[in-house]
Amino acid sequence: MNAIEISDLKYTYADGTMALKGISLDVTKGARVVLLGPNGAGKSTLLLHLNGINLPQQGSVRIFGRKVDKETENEVRREVGLVFQDPDDQVFSTSVWDDVAFGPLNMGLSRHEIEHRVADALNTVGMWDLREKAPHHLSFGQKKRVAIAGVLAMDPEIIVLDEPTAYLDPGGQQVLMEILEDFHNRGKTLVVATHDMDMAAEWADSVVIIKDGTTLAQGGTELLGDISLIREANLKLPTVSQVFSHFSRFKDRSLPKTVAEAVSILEEYIK
Ligand SMILES: Nc1ncnc2c1ncn2[C@@H]1O[C@H](COP(=O)(O)OP(=O)(O)O)[C@@H](O)[C@H]1O
Ligand SMILES: [Mg+2]
Missing domain, CATH: 3.40.50.300 (P-loop containing nucleotide triphosphate hydrolases)
Structure with missing residues (x-):
């Protein structure tokens, strides 16, 4: 399915x-x-x-x-x-901890399970130390981390x-x-x-x-x-593809896109 x-x-x-x-x-x-x-x-x-x-x-x-x-x-x-x-559309509670707990609370989980999930999620995104802070005092990137933690906890x-x-x-x-x-x-x-x-x-x-x-x-x-x-x-090409697009011999085929693809092509030449 x-x-x-x-x-x-x-x-x-x-x-x-x-x-x-x-x-x-x-x-x-x-x-x-x-x-x-x-x-x-x-x-x-x-x-x-x-x-x-x-x-x-x-x-x-x-x-x-x-x-x-x-x-x-x-x-x-x-x-x-x-x-x-x-994240300003998502992060709205009075503390980081409450914000991440919001979803699990609505799922009707036990207090113990909620605490476990929130701690886990905040540690994963590196926001545990700021758990008491008001989300609106965080930087944009920190709020984004909190928003990600909120989804992790669910x-x-x-x-x-x-x-x-x-x-x-x-x-x-x-x-x-x-x-x-x-x-x-x-x-x-x-x-x-x-x-x-x-x-x-x-x-x-x-x-x-x-x-x-x-x-x-x-x-x-x-x-x-x-x-x-x-x-x-x-859009723009991935960085690796941009480099290879400068060489005419690669123009007619699909350009390499990843570091691994570039390395395997270059190995052929540098032997
Ligand atoms: N709330 C809204 N009211 C009116 N137009 C909107 C609203 N949100 C997005 N749009 C318009 O809808 C189109 C698609 O927007 P959006 O989905 O945000 O694009 P993207 O995420 O790809 O940048 C855009 O023309 C945008 O201006
Ligand atoms: Mg968008």
Whole structure:
């Protein structure tokens, strides 16, 4: 069974902006999907449909076969954890600890289990020492860490992150990659919107590119080295691909995208 099935999804905001113009997408359980596209493409609007914050106006979204609608949105929210693009939309309690405990509290878990999960999540994102602090006094990157901890504490089956690396320092990005790796190893399904092409290349097994509310391309990471597609999507090549794009002998084939691919090509020449 697919973890996520999106069929001909359309969404128009109250001011008339048609943000999604018919998106269809299937995500298999355990996949690592990266969602790419320029600003305003509709990435956040799409992700907000995955846990019922936006409900489909036309088309449908199914999570493990269950249609997302007014009746199912609470169950869906246990299965899909969403880290918003802007942590100020997510982090609102009077202390960091309370904020991370909010989801587990609503799940009706025991006090002991909640304390355990919150401590675990805060330690994982490196925010335990700041657990008493008011979230609105934190830096943007720290708030993002708290928002990620909130989702960790819920332990959902599907984790959706909207531009998670933006504003994280290199240490925070490294921690995030470890969290994603751990989720993946535990069989979770991951969907990440990002502009970080290097992260996309190293991490994803499936790539979705959207622009102007429609799907431009869908496939494996070979899409990331497709010069004309990347240009059309206002994206840039991964750093490794940029380097190889300067050499004419690589122009006619899919460019290497990851450090490992570059090393294996260079080994041929440096022998
Ligand atoms: N609350 C809103 N009201 C009206 N228009 C919106 C709202 N949120 C987003 N939009 C518009 O919808 C389109 C898609 O936005 P968004 O999903 O945020 O794109 P992305 O995340 O890819 O940058 C943009 O044109 C944006 O201006
Ligand atoms: Mg966005």
